[in-house]
Amino acid sequence: MNSIILLDDQIRHLLAHLLTKDNQPLINWMTSLKIEDGNVMIIYECRPDEAAEIDLLRQKAETSIKGLATVTQVRSVLTTQRPLLKTPQKPQEPASLPTVRQIFAIASGKGGVGKSTTAANLAIAFSQSGRKVGLLDADVYGPSLPRLFSITDKPDVTADKKLVPIFRHGIYCMSIGFMVGEETPMIWRGPMVHGALQQMLKDVAWPELDMLIVDMPPGTGDAHLTLCQQVKLDGAVIVSTPQDIALIDARRGLHMFRRVQVPVLGIIENMSQFNCPNCGHVSDIFSHGGAQNEAGKLGIPFLGEIPIDLSIRLHSDQGTPITVTEPDSIVAGIYRDIGQKIINTLKVL
Numbered sequence: 001m002n003s004i005i006l007l008d009d010q011i012r013h014l015l016a017h018l019l020t021k022d023n024q025p026l027i028n029w030m031t032s033l034k035i036e037d038g039n040v041m042i043i044y045e046c047r048p049d050e051a052a053e054i055d056l057l058r059q060k061a062e063t064s065i066k067g068l069a070t071v072t073q074v075r076s077v078l079t080t081q082r083p084l085l086k087t088p089q090k091p092q093e094p095a096s097l098p099t100v101r102q103i104f105a106i107a108s109g110k111g112g113v114g115k116s117t118t119a120a121n122l123a124i125a126f127s128q129s130g131r132k133v134g135l136l137d138a139d140v141y142g143p144s145l146p147r148l149f150s151i152t153d154k155p156d157v158t159a160d161k162k163l164v165p166i167f168r169h170g171i172y173c174m175s176i177g178f179m180v181g182e183e184t185p186m187i188w189r190g191p192m193v194h195g196a197l198q199q200m201l202k203d204v205a206w207p208e209l210d211m212l213i214v215d216m217p218p219g220t221g222d223a224h225l226t227l228c229q230q231v232k233l234d235g236a237v238i239v240s241t242p243q244d245i246a247l248i249d250a251r252r253g254l255h256m257f258r259r260v261q262v263p264v265l266g267i268i269e270n271m272s273q274f275n276c277p278n279c280g281h282v283s284d285i286f287s288h289g290g291a292q293n294e295a296g297k298l299g300i301p302f303l304g305e306i307p308i309d310l311s312i313r314l315h316s317d318q319g320t321p322i323t324v325t326e327p328d329s330i331v332a333g334i335y336r337d338i339g340q341k342i343i344n345t346l347k348v349l
């Protein structure tokens with residue numbers, strides 16, 4: 001397993017350093033990398049007009065990968081067939097939201113790494129430092145804002161048919177979960193993805209906001225592309241747990257944002273070390289330091305690490321995040337520090 005991860009790393013590193021004339025790394029076009037007993041299979045996808053240039057890079061990459069120790073065979077294919085990726089061919093200019101100064105996404109490749117918890121606590125930390133903040137739960141399959149902020153009300157609708165965000169814990173909130181019950185089947189939500197996201201971005205009466213934080217669904221699928229193409233994101237923050245497998249997914253997320261030209265503001269390591277409240281022993285339950293290493297390798301800022309902390313989960317489950325209930329705790333301070341680093345990276349606020 002470790003040698004596969006090492007080889008995966010080496011290949012990604014190599015593809016990140018093969019550049020097009022516009023200085024875009026070849027890895028931005030990679031959609032699949034499979035390694036089995038030294039056999040490497042890579043799929044790239046591009047627009048038809050990019051094919052000649054990308055194919056030359058593909059061949060170069062294939063030669064270099066063949067030279068890596070432990071590689072026995074390399075196959076790589078370039079396709080221009082998939083309709084989803086044809087969309088960026090003529091990118092529709094993403095819209096800005098007139099009342100919002102900055103929009104950034106909190107994302108990850110893998111599910112359950114703590115995006116929503118981090119997004120909620122960061123939103124509160126920003127608001128505690130005097131900023132007007134909105135929080136959009138873009139997870140139409142599994143919205144979590146109703147539970148995280150204990151919101152059961154339905155949003156009001158203005159005379160011009162816009163949804164009014166619900167104000168809770170100092171944050172202007174919107175989630176499809178405010179309109180659709182938790183028990184609504186996924187199958188019904190599926191076709192709503194595009195329409196619902198569009199509606200939640202543009203058909204919401206967002207007040208004047210310093211920032212809107214978008215809590216993304218897990219993965220790098222349709223919902224992400226829709227979001228990135230419809231609204232001008234000023235940046236994305238990647239949340240990852242420290243262990244290798246989650247980092248591989250985080251990398252996928254990173255490359256997706258790069259592909260759609262959204263700047264990646266940095267990586268947060270969540271569920272980092274566990275500091276036992278009884279004996280003070282520190283244990284690395286999901287390993288430790290992986291995200292910082294990865295940030296260094298990928299040349300993006302490391303924003304900080306949030307420990308595994310029982311109070312984070314308990315307060316989230318009760319609908320009153322730890323930054324609200326224990327603003328003076330060490331953990332609340334960590335969220336504030338990370339928030340400050342994000343502000344420094346965004347530079348504008």
Ligand SMILES: Nc1ncnc2c1ncn2[C@@H]1O[C@H](COP(=O)(O)OP(=O)(O)OP(=O)(O)O)[C@@H](O)[C@H]1O
Pocket residue numbers: 108110111112113114115116117118139142144216217218270271272306307308309310312313314316317
């Ligand atoms: N640092 C932490 N310490 C302890 N528990 C945490 C921490 N971060 C998140 N959790 C808990 O982990 C679980 C998953 O968190 P969360 O829902 O925020 O993840 P997510 O990445 O948004 O998930 P999904 O991919 O399903 O949207 C929740 O029960 C949350 O309370």
Ligand SMILES: [Mg+2]
Pocket residue numbers: 115116117139144215216217
């Ligand atoms: Mg979530």
